[in-house]
Amino acid sequence: MTISRERFNNGMTYDAAKQKMPRNAPNMDRVEGLIKLSDADLAPWRSLPEKYSALILVIDPCPDVYTNLPILQQIATE
Numbered sequence: 001m002t003i004s005r006e007r008f009n010n011g012m013t014y015d016a017a018k019q020k021m022p023r024n025a026p027n028m029d030r031v032e033g034l035i036k037l038s039d040a041d042l043a044p045w046r047s048l049p050e051k052y053s054a055l056i057l058v059i060d061p062c063p064d065v066y067t068n069l070p071i072l073q074q075i076a077t078e
Contacts, residue, residue, distance in 0.1 A: 003055060008053060014069070014076075017058060022060070028069065032073075035070060037075065037078060046078075054072070056072065
């Protein structure tokens with residue numbers, strides 16, 4: 001299935017998605033406080049030749065969401 005740019009742009013931001021996940025929001029807050037990315041951690045992302053967009057599908061009960069999504073958000077923010 002192809003996702004058009006228009007459809008992609010209608011997706012939720014990290015903060016909006018987090019608000020819709022009451023089960024995982026407290027865990028995501030906890031993980032956000034633990035993230036410490038070094039320059040070495042960020043180097044591969046900073047050396048990408050162009051900006052990329054990512055489509056991430058989540059479901060509230062999944063522990064991978066609160067474990068990994070805050071890390072991806074921090075990488076995107078940096």
